[in-house]
Structures are given as structure tokens and as C-alpha cells.
Amino acid sequence: MNLDTLLHDALRERARLDRVIAALQSTSNEAGLSANTMEIRSVESGDYDGLPAMQALEIYFKERRGLKIPLSRAVADLVKGGADHGEARRGNGDPAKLISHTIRIGLGNKTAIFDWEPKGVSAKGKPIVSKGTPNDHVMVWLAPTANDPRRRNRR
Numbered sequence: 001m002n003l004d005t006l007l008h009d010a011l012r013e014r015a016r017l018d019r020v021i022a023a024l025q026s027t028s029n030e031a032g033l034s035a036n037t038m039e040i041r042s043v044e045s046g047d048y049d050g051l052p053a054m055q056a057l058e059i060y061f062k063e064r065r066g067l068k069i070p071l072s073r074a075v076a077d078l079v080k081g082g083a084d085h086g087e088a089r090r091g092n093g094d095p096a097k098l099i100s101h102t103i104r105i106g107l108g109n110k111t112a113i114f115d116w117e118p119k120g121v122s123a124k125g126k127p128i129v130s131k132g133t134p135n136d137h138v139m140v141w142l143a144p145t146a147n148d149p150r151r152r153n154r155r
Contacts, residue, residue: 116139
């Protein structure tokens, strides 16, 4: 087996587990349990090894469905889990800052998957994370449309 096949199989298994977790959470919600009473496992080293930051963030929140988490906590968990932080920019190689930068930009591009507050608005009217807002003041969660089939724009 080559590396691509192993990676594909691992991602497919993770997607299957995401569906199982969603089903369990749905069952617990129907039973009257809130997401805050559910046991949420902590992030282990290697959980998101090599995954791009936004893909790792989506998996992270699907494991914590229904919870609003400060961006600073999510970034720290993704760093601990080994998410890919990308190339150093302007001499700054701090993984937490690189992942934070990627996520702050990526949230505005993935409004069907994520929601956050406080929301800012770009000059073009697009929702963004305001530049001056500290990460511990930004709350992020999975949008209600996160599991909807994604439309593909074909031109």
C-alpha cells in the first residue's frame, strides 16, 4: 500500500467515526441531554497529524458538536493534535500564530461549516473575524448547515 491509499483510508474511517459521533449526539439530544453534559475527550498528540488547519478544525468541531469554544482554545488543541501549520510568514514560525492566522481567514470562506462571534464585515460585505479581536474573545462553533450537502459551482 502506498501513502496516498493509507491517507485516503484513514480519512474515510475518520468520516465514518464522525457520522457515528453525530448519531450518538443526536440520540443524546433526543434524550434531553445537553452537549455540556456529554463527555468530550481531550485532544491527543497526533490526532490531526498533517491535516490542513481548516480540515482539522472541522473535525475538531464535529467531535464537539453543539459547543461554542474560544478560538484560542481551538488553536491550542489543533497545535497539540499536530495540525499542519503551514509555512512561516514574515519570519514568524510560531505554530499557534500560523494556525490562528489561517483559521481567522478561513472562517469567512467557510460560513456554511462554521459560525462565530463577534462577526465583522469586510469592505466587500463579507463576514470576517475582525482584525483587532483577540482569539480568546472569538467564540467558534459548527454552523447548522455543516452537514448539508455542499453545492459545487461549475462554470
